[in-house]
Amino acid sequence: MPSVTLSLNQRAALLSIVMLVVGLLIWEAAIPAQKAATELTEYERLMGLGEARAGVPPPSQVIAKAWEQLSNPFYDAGPNDKGIGIQIGYSIYRVLSGYLMAALVAIPLGFLIGMSPVAYKALNPFIQVLRPISPLAWMPLALFIIQDSEASAIFVIFICSIWPMLINTAFGVAGVRADWVNVARTHELGAFRTAFTVILPAAAPTIITGMRISIGIAWLVIVAAEMLVGGTGIGYYVWNEWNNLDLTSVIFSILMIGVVGMMLDSAFGLLQRTVAYVE
């Protein structure tokens, strides 16, 4: 018998598939079959149990739902019935706008804090107090001041993604090796060229790590924020389907949140690899 040697990755992939299949089978088997209406007693029928009961759906139904939704992701049949693609699109739009604004503030400010010990010490107390605030705690204030639920959601994303980027940028910039800065000094580079040709590439891996943490947090927060502000977005979709008692859609959208989050994270993982260097 020829021996088959699988690589580590192949064995891991095989194991993943086995776990997925076993998990789905257990889930499928654990859902009790609903009684047919003819087998119900008079009392049960009076209690309304003849209706399709809202139970946790089996994976087969979720897969069917996923197929149905993903084969037409961008349909728009009114405010409460939009395709999953449209909902996710709204969420990504909000995350990216809040996130980009945060990056525009956090990275230059982090540079300043990292370069100047005075600025670091002066701003540190504010950062330490503002950072642990749950982003959703800002929501009422944002709604009152901004007077617009859409912009408030973006503001919440802004405020939650700013901290990891700010702190990592400051940390990365402050940690640039003195030798490299001395190279810039002995080559008479001005402040701007030093910042762009020496400090930025030296601190880039730390900065991108901060950006990666931020995008993760932003994606976590957008779901909660959209449940609050409503209207559109994947968070609203989950909540709306819960109100519709459509648990199949709830489970499907939970999975979609995970998949999109993973894709955002891998995009930054890719970026991280391109700026990485070995000392």
Next chain:
Amino acid sequence: MSKPYLSIERLTQQFPDGQGGTMTVFENASFGIEKGEFVCILGHSGCGKSTIMNILAGLAEPTSGVVKMDGFGVSGPSLDRGVVFQNYSLLPWLSALKNVIFGVKARYPKWSRARVEEHARQYLAMVGLEGDVVHRKPSQLSGGMRQRVSIARAFANHPKLLLLDEPFGALDALTRGTIQDELLKIWGGTEQTVFMITHDIDEAILLADRILLMTNGPFARVAESVEITIPRPRDRTSIIEHPNYYAIRNHLVQFLGKRSKELSGKPSEGQDQRPETVRIDLTAKEDSQPDPDSDGAPRRLRAVND
């Protein structure tokens, strides 16, 4: 008397000693370096060699005293003073070639991209780095290769003064030998003025026109300036047969082993601390003046610098 090309005048460096007082590393140190000269400075750790180097590079400020180059006082780092650091200080995210280009671009901002690259490649080739190797990142190069890149970067910028801070300190003896030869070769073609820190006596004799000897700190001073009376071009295998080699070497060993301690710890009391010139030349016996001491010890012909 005319001023030397690089003139260090009454340089003093003091640091707080942590108990409210001051610790004087060196005081009123004064010496000069001529254009095109290769000068090594030898001394024990902690005597302030690196401090002098950092002051010359403009990376540190002395407590008092001035450094004049070509008649002008210098302050702050400048492209006129290139530095090769012991830890290479290459930018790890750039390839070897890009590291040299980084320097050339800073020095000659008006050059075209092609000209900058050609110039960088030419200097890398001078230290024996050609072909695909120049596209490697520093982490993919051996220590010796990294230091070659660093030397190429410094020479490519044609600084008026090249400062080498123990450039071969982290290399193994064989690699060190090869790169010393390369340094000699590249230096020979450029008339570059070089000031170099080293801990290696043989390296100093091979490379230098003159060796400055520092006493131990605190209150360290540049006590002697020993001329290396071995003609160039020098070769590591043949210089040891030169009659002056061991005489000079013994003098240096004796200084570092014994007199660096005896001479240390004396405040200058406001005097200029100029090194005494020491010239050891056994080959010039016949045309030198009659030697008073003939007890077999290496002959020293001393002349005070000014």
